[in-house]
Amino acid sequence: MIDFYSDTKTRPSRSMREAMLDAPVGDEQKGEDPTTAALEARVADMLGKEAAVFLPSGTLCNEIALRVWLKPGETLIGDRACHIITSEGGAPAALAGAMVHPLDSADGVLDPEAVRGAISPASRYASATRLVCVEQTFNLKGGVVWPVDQLDAVAAIAHGAGLATHMDGARLMNAVVASGAGAAQHAAGYDSVWIDFTKGLGAPVGAVLAGSRGFIEEAWRLKQQMGGAMRQSGVIAAMCSFALDHNVERLAEDHELARNLAVRLADLPNIASITRPQTNLIFMDIAQAGPTAAAVVEFCRQRGVQIGAFGARRIRLVTHLDVGPADLDPLYAALAAGLHQS
Numbered sequence: 001m002i003d004f005y006s007d008t009k010t011r012p013s014r015s016m017r018e019a020m021l022d023a024p025v026g027d028e029q030k031g032e033d034p035t036t037a038a039l040e041a042r043v044a045d046m047l048g049k050e051a052a053v054f055l056p057s058g059t060l061c062n063e064i065a066l067r068v069w070l071k072p073g074e075t076l077i078g079d080r081a082c083h084i085i086t087s088e089g090g091a092p093a094a095l096a097g098a099m100v101h102p103l104d105s106a107d108g109v110l111d112p113e114a115v116r117g118a119i120s121p122a123s124r125y126a127s128a129t130r131l132v133c134v135e136q137t138f139n140l141k142g143g144v145v146w147p148v149d150q151l152d153a154v155a156a157i158a159h160g161a162g163l164a165t166h167m168d169g170a171r172l173m174n175a176v177v178a179s180g181a182g183a184a185q186h187a188a189g190y191d192s193v194w195i196d197f198t199k200g201l202g203a204p205v206g207a208v209l210a211g212s213r214g215f216i217e218e219a220w221r222l223k224q225q226m227g228g229a230m231r232q233s234g235v236i237a238a239m240c241s242f243a244l245d246h247n248v249e250r251l252a253e254d255h256e257l258a259r260n261l262a263v264r265l266a267d268l269p270n271i272a273s274i275t276r277p278q279t280n281l282i283f284m285d286i287a288q289a290g291p292t293a294a295a296v297v298e299f300c301r302q303r304g305v306q307i308g309a310f311g312a313r314r315i316r317l318v319t320h321l322d323v324g325p326a327d328l329d330p331l332y333a334a335l336a337a338g339l340h341q342s
């Protein structure tokens with residue numbers, strides 16, 4: 001199967017697996033795993049934060065951060081299409097008791113003035129707004145990169161109003177490579193931020209959440225409480241360190257592949273619109289006269305090509321470590337034939 005469904009589909013390479021073999025390990029819950037500790041220190045430094053904690057998934061990073069920042073009944077602001085609001089099973093409500101104030105935007109990059117307008121006035125009646133969440137890059141709008149000055153502008157408004165700021169950095173390293181600005185620059189205005197190792201970085205498990213020492217202390221308490229504390233996690237942390245050593249700069253290849261793919265897709269029949277990829281994600285909308293996204297996905301699957309349906313007429317394609325230029329022809333052929341169906 002040629003898999004353009006998601007960058008989460010990458011499989012750890014042989015050399016990444018070999019990185020586990022000699023990794024020193026210990027009991028992570030007790031702070032005795034040197035490989036995990038080294039990864040946490042490295043990511044904290046890279047993101048310009050005091051401390052960091054290793055977690056099994058990006059979702060847990062988001063949800064622990066929400067629980068640190070919000071008491072039940074308090075509100076977070078985020079784009080309506082962000083992962084925290086759309087794709088975490090209602091966890092902000094279920095786990096943090098959070099209210100959500102969703103904002104609309106064209107591309108996932110929030111207008112600072114819209115953020116200002118969404119902050120509730122201090123009132124006994126209103127839910128208190130406590131947190132602004134951003135997503136870098138923005139998944140469901142096509143891997144859009146927030147410009148650093150826009151990140152800073154939103155953070156300044158949030159902090160000016162006494163709110164905390166959180167960055168979902170599932171694909172922050174894609175933004176770093178695409179923009180040329182360092183990870184710490186992107187994260188400078190954000191009180192909590194995390195990166196995921198299981199997207200374009202190609203590791204099988206792991207994410208690291210960073211922030212101040214006090215934030216991480218509280219995050220650790222919640223990690224323990226929610227069952228996220230581990231034992232000899234150095235074996236997986238070693239693969240994450242390997243990913244930082246070997247798989248960051250090469251994200252540029254994924255971005256180039258996505259750009260080349262988008263150019264070819266413009267020739268396809270029954271396409272209403274295609275996003276212009278800034279990183280590794282492409283969304284395309286099928287015209288009303290064409291088949292449904294589900295029908296195209298199934299047609300391609302039967303021809304050995306996996307792609308994603310994100311809505312009745314919306315298809316997502318993602319480039320990553322395990323697809324390359326040679327996979328474009330079979331993808332294009334399957335899509336061209338699939339889109340001709342009615």
Ligand SMILES: Cc1ncc(COP(=O)(O)O)c(C=O)c1O
Binds near residue numbers: 056057171198
């Ligand atoms: C923007 C974004 N945030 C969070 C996540 C959750 O990450 P994980 O799959 O590691 O829980 C994803 C996963 O696809 C994502 O795309």
